[in-house]
Amino acid sequence: MSDAPSPSSTRYPAGGEAFPHKDLTGISELAPWQILYLLDEAEQWVELNRRATKHVDALAGLTIINAFFENSTRTLLSFEIAGKRLGADVVNMHAAQSSVKKGETLIDTAATLNAMQVDAIVIRHASSGAVRLIADKVDCPVLNAGDGRHEHPTQALLDALTMRYWMRSRGFEEFNGLKVAICGDILHSRVARSNVLLLTALGAEVRVCAPPALMPAAMEQMRVTPFVNFDEAIDGADVVMMLRLQNERMSGPFIPSAREYRYLYGLTKERLKRAAPHALVMHPGPMNRGVEIDSDVADMPEIDGMLRSAITRQVEMGVAIRMACLDVLTRRARGVAGWEPNA
Amino acid sequence: MRPFAPLTITGGRLLTGSGEAQSGAIRCEGDRIVAVGDIAASDGDRTLDAKGKLVMPGIIDLGVFEIDKPAFHFGGITRAALMPDQNPPLDYPARVRFAASFGKPDFWVHPVAAATRGLEGNELPELGLMREAGARAVSSGRKWIGDSGVMLRVLQYAAMLGLPFIAHAEDAGLSGGSVATDGETATRLGLASAPAEAEALAVARDIALAEMAGAHLHIRQVTTAAALDLVRAAKARGARVTCGVTPAHFMLSDIAVNGFLTFARLSPPLRAESDRQAVRAALADGTIDVIASGHDPRGPEDKRLPFADAAPGMAGAETLLPLTLGLVRDGVIDMPRMVDLLCVNPAKILGVPAGRLEAGLEADIAVIDPDRPWIVDSDRMQAQAGNTPFDKQPVQGRTIALFKGGLELKP
Numbered sequence: 001m002s003d004a005p006s007p008s009s010t011r012y013p014a015g016g017e018a019f020p021h022k023d024l025t026g027i028s029e030l031a032p033w034q035i036l037y038l039l040d041e042a043e044q045w046v047e048l049n050r051r052a053t054k055h056v057d058a059l060a061g062l063t064i065i066n067a068f069f070e071n072s073t074r075t076l077l078s079f080e081i082a083g084k085r086l087g088a089d090v091v092n093m094h095a096a097q098s099s100v101k102k103g104e105t106l107i108d109t110a111a112t113l114n115a116m117q118v119d120a121i122v123i124r125h126a127s128s129g130a131v132r133l134i135a136d137k138v139d140c141p142v143l144n145a146g147d148g149r150h151e152h153p154t155q156a157l158l159d160a161l162t163m164r165y166w167m168r169s170r171g172f173e174e175f176n177g178l179k180v181a182i183c184g185d186i187l188h189s190r191v192a193r194s195n196v197l198l199l200t201a202l203g204a205e206v207r208v209c210a211p212p213a214l215m216p217a218a219m220e221q222m223r224v225t226p227f228v229n230f231d232e233a234i235d236g237a238d239v240v241m242m243l244r245l246q247n248e249r250m251s252g253p254f255i256p257s258a259r260e261y262r263y264l265y266g267l268t269k270e271r272l273k274r275a276a277p278h279a280l281v282m283h284p285g286p287m288n289r290g291v292e293i294d295s296d297v298a299d300m301p302e303i304d305g306m307l308r309s310a311i312t313r314q315v316e317m318g319v320a321i322r323m324a325c326l327d328v329l330t331r332r333a334r335g336v337a338g339w340e341p342n343a
Numbered sequence: 344m345r346p347f348a349p350l351t352i353t354g355g356r357l358l359t360g361s362g363e364a365q366s367g368a369i370r371c372e373g374d375r376i377v378a379v380g381d382i383a384a385s386d387g388d389r390t391l392d393a394k395g396k397l398v399m400p401g402i403i404d405l406g407v408f409e410i411d412k413p414a415f416h417f418g419g420i421t422r423a424a425l426m427p428d429q430n431p432p433l434d435y436p437a438r439v440r441f442a443a444s445f446g447k448p449d450f451w452v453h454p455v456a457a458a459t460r461g462l463e464g465n466e467l468p469e470l471g472l473m474r475e476a477g478a479r480a481v482s483s484g485r486k487w488i489g490d491s492g493v494m495l496r497v498l499q500y501a502a503m504l505g506l507p508f509i510a511h512a513e514d515a516g517l518s519g520g521s522v523a524t525d526g527e528t529a530t531r532l533g534l535a536s537a538p539a540e541a542e543a544l545a546v547a548r549d550i551a552l553a554e555m556a557g558a559h560l561h562i563r564q565v566t567t568a569a570a571l572d573l574v575r576a577a578k579a580r581g582a583r584v585t586c587g588v589t590p591a592h593f594m595l596s597d598i599a600v601n602g603f604l605t606f607a608r609l610s611p612p613l614r615a616e617s618d619r620q621a622v623r624a625a626l627a628d629g630t631i632d633v634i635a636s637g638h639d640p641r642g643p644e645d646k647r648l649p650f651a652d653a654a655p656g657m658a659g660a661e662t663l664l665p666l667t668l669g670l671v672r673d674g675v676i677d678m679p680r681m682v683d684l685l686c687v688n689p690a691k692i693l694g695v696p697a698g699r700l701e702a703g704l705e706a707d708i709a710v711i712d713p714d715r716p717w718i719v720d721s722d723r724m725q726a727q728a729g730n731t732p733f734d735k736q737p738v739q740g741r742t743i744a745l746f747k748g749g750l751e752l753k754p
Contacts, residue, residue, distance in 0.1 A: 028531065106648065106649070107647055125649070127649030127650070127651050127652055128532055128533040128534055128603070128649065128650060128651060129532065129603030129649050129650045129651075130649040132602075132603060133603070133647075133648075133649055147533075147649075148533050148649070148651070149533030149534070149535075150532060150533035151533070190533060193530075193531070193533055216525075216529075216530040216536075217525030217526055217529065217530055217536060217538070218525065218526050218527040218529075218530050219530060221527040221530070222527070222530065222531065
């Protein structure tokens, strides 16, 4: 399937020129058209995933390791399903942060994986920059499944894909001028950083909103508008993206309590009225229902085929995006026509 | 020690530590300088023709974390103040005595005593006995003493002993857990960061306490405009405050961290470009008294890690002189001021009779070619480890001959 000319083949440079990267470690490394290329590539997998038989052999014989140095259920599962639907042999490595302490161990782990002749490594790690560190040491493609507070590129891509389908249902397709409000713990969020980079690269108007203690310095230099007042941040927004508030940050130095957080920053049905009519609600999950988002907002049904809450749709798009990334990044190793190494 | 013949260095341009460079010769007998100026070699002297190069005092490096002789000698450094952050810390007289002696004869270590036991910021160690054992200053090391009451008592005690206090200025409440300065770079990279004001807060408190205690406060690194203003004001009202900086903070700003380069992970962290410019201005106007290397060689086990997990610090001994000479070339400072920053002022702060070319002092002499070009290469350094943020950077200035107490060393 992936060997056939993709629908996007005329809009991008030929062959490997369309995606000249060995790894996917961050949105910051991608040109806007490379982002669009991955979104376009993912659409075939959205279709495949909606069929009864969801399997191709594109990556048959390839070994993919999901090396998760930080706990994850959803992202790990999504990458595992993506790899298996493409026909690859997928191995999950749960390296708890306690056993793989630090030091050479991380580099040694990378060297070990490299020596096993794997064809792609998907990494999640608690330290910003850890994935880049490993990517530079191994020969095969490395995909960042989240590194510290730095980036979570596949999450931003799946969010963009979700938004683009929703935009089409409303009769437009361009991110230009789309008003997106990202709200919650911006400081500790790699999802926020990757989304900011991706959405601003595609021309969206991005607002970020957090209590002062959870807002990073110099956000305005990332071409976004920072807000501390939630109502102002979502005023007229087309998309409201809520972030998860980590349990350990709910009480103490950052936030007095969960209920106070909900009072100031929780997305309620009443508050959502300030956003644009039919605004799309998103959340990367897992949600704290009744804290950052109320259940009646999270569970809003579709109206006339138009999404209101995209939360489960995001999960669906996640598998397709990860299939696209695994497919594109392994094309050189697989010798897909036009993608020969060093071509 | 084996006796050796008197030494005369001729044909050099002497930077003696007072005034402009002038032509002349310098003669040493035993470990001492005996004459400086318009003199000639005597029969039987070893002679060295400096061929018009600079002859200056050996550099006194105020604040290093490792005694790394090959790197120091390469850099023209003949003495260093060793920070107390050793394993175990320099908080016990016998350790100070050992540190004070182990570099001799070809390198002199001036130990800096830990201000509190184990550098933990609570109890006073035997500072008087450590002074007796050779300690030349007292310091909280890499840390800031958070408890103002403890800090005041340490400063009073140091003042009573006539020892300067060498401070690290970062308010721990603001900077705790951070690895970068608040700003676009830290935000883009997702690094835990602290506001630059953490430095000014610490400097303000430490100056206030030092003035109360009548102590001499030396802030080892002042790296922000706001903190430099505080030092400037304190000096203007006559407070006994001095401060230093390392080349990293006048050469680099926080964008050097991009790509998660752990060799640029320093403490205090690299700052905004405006702060870098403020450091250069403070070097020019005399607010900053000392340039030191902060030499802290760190191998891959400390540096080949995710940025936040890597240890801070850089191997700076070899690049101290050429990067300081760069300030001269840029017109920020002149040659005599360079000698003040590298030699005269560190000696004054530590209270050691050194740092000048003057009859009667130890013959610690560096012959420098200020223009000789070379390229910094982290894979081929003299230091124990090559963790320099200046890797592959072309620089100018090299030590071509070095003497410690008249003993000729291989630079």
